[in-house]
Amino acid sequence: xxxxxxxxxxxxxxxxxxxxxxxxxxxxxxxxxxxxxxxxxxxxxxxxxxxxxxxxxxxxxxxxxxxxxxxxxxxxxxxxxxxxxxxxxxxxxxxxxxxxxxxxxxxxxxxxxxxxxxxxxxxxxxxxxxxxxxxxxxxxxxxxxxxxxxxxxxxxxxxxxxxxxxxxxxxxxxxxxxxxxxxxxxxxxxxxxxxxxxxxxxxxxxxxxxxxxxxxxxxxxxxxxxxxxxxxxxxxxxxxxxxxxxxxxxxxxxxxxxxxxxxxxxxxxxxxxxxxxxxxxxxxxxxxxxxxxxxxxxxxxxxxxxxxxxxxxxxxxxxxxxxxxxxxxxxxxxxxxxxxxxxxxxxxxxxxxxxxxxxxxxxxxxxxxxxxxxxxxxxxxxxxxxxxxxxxxxxxxxxxxxxxxxxxxxxxxxxxxxxxxxxxxxxxxxxxxxxxxxxxxxxxxxxxxxxxxxxxxxxxxxxxxxxxxxxxxxxxxxxxxxxxxxxxxxxxxxxxx
Numbered sequence: 109x110x111x112x113x114x115x116x117x118x119x120x121x122x123x124x125x126x127x128x129x130x131x132x133x134x135x136x137x138x139x140x141x142x143x144x145x146x147x148x149x150x151x152x153x154x155x156x157x158x159x160x161x162x163x164x165x166x167x168x169x170x171x172x173x174x175x176x177x178x179x180x181x182x183x184x185x186x187x188x189x190x191x192x193x194x195x196x197x198x199x200x201x202x203x204x205x206x207x208x209x210x211x212x213x214x215x216x217x218x219x220x221x222x223x224x225x226x227x228x229x230x231x232x233x234x235x236x237x238x239x240x241x242x243x244x245x246x247x248x249x250x251x252x253x254x255x256x257x258x259x260x261x262x263x264x265x266x267x268x269x270x271x272x273x274x275x276x277x278x279x280x281x282x283x284x285x286x287x288x289x290x291x292x293x294x295x296x297x298x299x300x301x302x303x304x305x306x307x308x309x310x311x312x313x314x315x316x317x318x319x320x321x322x323x324x325x326x327x328x329x330x331x332x333x334x335x336x337x338x339x340x341x342x343x344x345x346x347x348x349x350x351x352x353x354x355x356x357x358x359x360x361x362x363x364x365x366x367x368x369x370x371x372x373x374x375x376x377x378x379x380x381x382x383x384x385x386x387x388x389x390x391x392x393x394x395x396x397x398x399x400x401x402x403x404x405x406x407x408x409x410x411x412x413x414x415x416x417x418x419x420x421x422x423x424x425x426x427x428x429x430x431x432x433x434x435x436x437x438x439x440x441x442x443x444x445x446x447x448x449x450x451x452x453x454x455x456x457x458x459x460x461x462x463x464x465x466x467x468x469x470x471x472x473x474x475x476x477x478x479x480x481x482x483x484x485x486x487x488x489x490x491x492x493x494x495x496x497x498x499x500x501x502x503x504x505x506x507x508x509x510x511x512x513x514x515x516x517x518x519x520x521x522x523x524x525x526x527x528x529x530x531x532x533x534x535x536x537x538x539x540x541x542x543x544x545x546x547x548x549x550x551x552x553x554x555x556x557x558x559x560x561x562x563x564x565x566x567x568x569x570x571x572x573x574x575x576x577x578x579x580x581x582x583x584x585x586x587x588x589x590x591x592x593x594x595x596x597x598x599x600x601x602x603x604x605x
Contacts (some may be wrong), residue, residue: 111263121209175204190331191356192387197328198236213264223295227270279308293332331391333566399535400564410546423449429586443470444582459554486516528569534587
């Protein structure tokens with residue numbers, strides 16, 4: 109047989125037996141039809157124990173029918189598999205992808221991970237990886253593996269390109285039939301304008317197969333409170349015909365794991381949040397260590413008709429607050445830019461104009477804010493002794509001629525306090541309803557507080573590796589400026605000065 113015929117033969121067997129990686133090469137033929145009960149192992153009610161595979165994917169009934177049987181096609185484009193440790197996520201995805209690639213010559217797939225350790229080390233070379241499975245079945249199914257480009261080519265010309273979120277530029281360009289994004293919570297670029305999946309990989313997966321199979325995206329990992337995972341959860345609720353969410357638990361795959369160790373993990377974890385998330389695959393949308401909960405935020409949202417409602421024009425003072433970054437590198441944090449006002453002893457957050465990018469990007473955004481909010485006469489910025497204040501002043505000084513009114517750049521000092529110590533008193537102001545979210549729609553995109561509130565709910569200040577909550581930092585500086593400290597600074601920039 110030539111390479112294409114060999115792949116088609118192997119793909120047919122794998123499709124019928126689902127996870128042929130579970131079987132030694134010399135047992136594949138026997139598994140096609142059991143010699144005792146004369147039934148293929150794909151039949152659900154098997155009277156013969158001999159044709160039950162030694163290893164089974166986690167909770168087979170939880171896996172969508174279209175993944176198990178190509179005749180059950182539907183229009184779902186994105187399948188998210190969230191599961192605990194050892195729950196069979198990788199095996200479940202590969203159980204669909206491998207036969208599909210063997211049966212479709214020249215098919216192109218993209219495997220995206222936080223880094224190449226995941227996209228190559230787990231998805232390709234790991235215990236349940238593509239190379240491991242194919243080598244166990246027949247090494248001749250793989251034509252070559254390119255260690256430089258991290259691309260695997262099968263004997264029928266199908267390709268698997270491994271990608272890393274640490275190198276987002278490499279994701280753009282090629283088009284694919286299918287994508288798999290693993291370890292979602294660890295991806296760099298989780299959401300908004302800088303989402304590495306939404307903005308880079310997803311648009312490139314658009315090559316529909318000749319067999320009528322729609323474009324497919326697979327997302328997998330341990331459920332954590334990140335922007336991309338929340339976005340997929342919300343999309344599943346909003347568009348169930350296009351998105352589906354599969355929850356897998358470690359216990360359901362216990363037949364393939366060390367039973368004693370697994371039971372010990374459950375016993376030690378008890379009913380904790382760790383057990384629910386890391387073992388049972390539950391999505392916990394709020395960090396147990398977050399300074400504000402959804403219940404807190406629900407109390408401080410203000411809309412027209414509420415007696416607390418006001419506009420920026422009603423305020424005695426309105427400022428734009430900047431939590432600036434130093435770098436123009438696309439991997440850097442966002443620049444938190446929020447518009448806050450003071451009215452009758454309360455601090456109102458009117459807009460969130462945060463943006464990715466360096467000084468040029470956030471300098472232009474600040475100018476846009478000053479143009480939209482004519483009453484603003486000052487920019488409040490963190491003075492962290494790291495020249496950020498000087499950068500803000502230099503960037504704005506070159507741009508403020510177009511504003512035509514005096515603008516003051518005023519520093520807010522944090523006295524070397526950590527992020528939690530700075531945020532705690534502002535969180536208390538939220539809880540006593542002296543900090544309010546009152547979205548101003550003059551620039552519609554800035555009136556959406558979804559990501560700001562998400563950072564409040566998901567940020568774990570006890571985790572030293574947690575991503576900096578730039579939007580929260582900006583609001584914290586604004587709340588501190590209006591409610592907790594006196595005014596400082598004396599840097600007025602006059603048009604023409």
